[in-house]
Amino acid sequence: xxxxxxxxxxxxxxxxxxDGTLITLPVNYDRLRERLRSLLKTDHxxxxxxxxxxxxxxxERSLRARAxxxxxxxxxxxxxxxxxxxxxxxxxxxxxxxxxRIGLVTLQGKTTATRALEKIGVSxxxxxxxxxxxxxxxxAQIRHALRMxxxxxxxxIGDRIxxxxxxxxxxxxxxxxxxxxxxxxxxRETMPRSVISNLAELLEILSN
Numbered sequence: 001x002x003x004x005x006x007x008x009x010x011x012x013x014x015x016x017x018x019d020g021t022l023i024t025l026p027v028n029y030d031r032l033r034e035r036l037r038s039l040l041k042t043d044h045x046x047x048x049x050x051x052x053x054x055x056x057x058x059x060e061r062s063l064r065a066r067a068x069x070x071x072x073x074x075x076x077x078x079x080x081x082x083x084x085x086x087x088x089x090x091x092x093x094x095x096x097x098x099x100x101r102i103g104l105v106t107l108q109g110k111t112t113a114t115r116a117l118e119k120i121g122v123s124x125x126x127x128x129x130x131x132x133x134x135x136x137x138x139x140a141q142i143r144h145a146l147r148m149x150x151x152x153x154x155x156x157i158g159d160r161i162x163x164x165x166x167x168x169x170x171x172x173x174x175x176x177x178x179x180x181x182x183x184x185x186x187x188r189e190t191m192p193r194s195v196i197s198n199l200a201e202l203l204e205i206l207s208n
Contacts, residue, residue: 012099013154014206015145015167018106020159021177022199023116024083025075025108032074036067050107050136068109075112084120087200092125094203101149104129105141139166146170155193155206159183164190175205 019025033046036053040063046052053071057064095102102125106113110131117123128148130141146154156167157175164187167174176187176195187195194205 013101013103013146013149013151014095015103015105015142015149015154015156015172017158017160017163018104018108018113018116021157021163022085022088022104023120024085025078025112025116026081027074027078029074032071035070035074039063039067039070050132054136072109072111075108076115079112079115079119082116082119084122085199087198088120089122089125091199091202092122095206096125098206100206101127101151103127103145103149103154105138105145106130107132107136107138109133138162139169142166142170142172146172157202159187161186161190164192168192175202 016022036046037043040056042056044052044056053064053067057067092102104113104126108116108131110133113129113131114123117126117129128145130145134144135141142156146152153171155175156163156172157177158164159176159178164174164176168190174190174192176184176190176192177197177199178184178187179197184195184197196202
């Protein structure tokens with residue numbers, strides 16, 4: 001199974017998810033969805049978020065643009081309260097020092113992702129950043145990231161089941177991470193290479 005395959009030297013490309021993996025971005029999604037329902041005049045649950053926006057505004061580009069403005073506004077509020085995972089900067093610097101190419105895939109927007117990385121002082125450690133402006137499909141994001149990093153496969157690190165499945169479908173080694181024991185249990189069900197609670201554990205895994 002792809003998620004269980006070993007790490008290879010040619011895979012010296014590591015792709016991270018952002019929110020929940022490298023940082024905690026406390027977006028008020030209840031308020032966000034309520035604002036979107038008001039804008040779109042619907043009682044739709046707006047779940048999943050971006051797929052719902054696309055479906056509900058497919059005939060109205062200006063309405064879609066306003067919907068994404070609201071998302072950006074709520075993400076902007078959350079930026080002020082974001083928290084990086086412990087040891088994040090040290091882990092990224094160590095990986096770069098070992099010759100890894102580092103990519104980021106996120107459903108946050110480009111402006112939000114840029115501000116978040118700058119706020120925690122790691123923007124210069126990423127070779128490429130793929131945001132929702134490219135695609136809201138995680139597999140498509142990872143595929144594009146691999147292409148931009150100049151490799152056919154690599155290591156995908158994320159906190160969601162979708163991250164694991166998307167990475168595995170593209171032949172990547174997958175590593176799940178979460179501070180939540182419940183989330184870690186769910187991640188293990190996708191049979192990744194490993195599930196970790198501390199980002200520092202990556203260094204040992206990727207040195208084997």
